[in-house]
Amino acid sequence: MKRGTANGLSRRPTVALVTLGCPKNQVDSEVMLGQLAEAGLTVVDDAQKADAIIVNTCGFIDTAKEESINTIIELGGLKTRGRCKALIATGCLTQRYQGELLNELPELDAIVG
Numbered sequence: 001m002k003r004g005t006a007n008g009l010s011r012r013p014t015v016a017l018v019t020l021g022c023p024k025n026q027v028d029s030e031v032m033l034g035q036l037a038e039a040g041l042t043v044v045d046d047a048q049k050a051d052a053i054i055v056n057t058c059g060f061i062d063t064a065k066e067e068s069i070n071t072i073i074e075l076g077g078l079k080t081r082g083r084c085k086a087l088i089a090t091g092c093l094t095q096r097y098q099g100e101l102l103n104e105l106p107e108l109d110a111i112v113g
Helices: 023-038 062-076 092-104
Strands: 014-019 052-057 086-091 110-112
Touching (some): 014 023, 052 062, 062 092
Parallel strands (some): 014 052, 052 086
């Protein structure tokens, strides 16, 4: 995902991580952020400034499922009106509904268990 800049130098890809759900998801997200930084990605807080967005979903109760799905759909819009090139979902919801999510949410590029 390297891109050229105006001066011809390439920059590190950026990634944003959106965490939904319980405190365990927050801990999992912090671990993922460390791994992403170690892999050479630049972590950004603003999803609008990210080349890739990861959504750490929750699927515990119906309202959490709905929030996760709505967040994926909302962030998927950044692929057409922002710089996002990849939207990835992870977390509880993806563990339980992997097949349905990929079929029903064309905004998603990948699911990670």
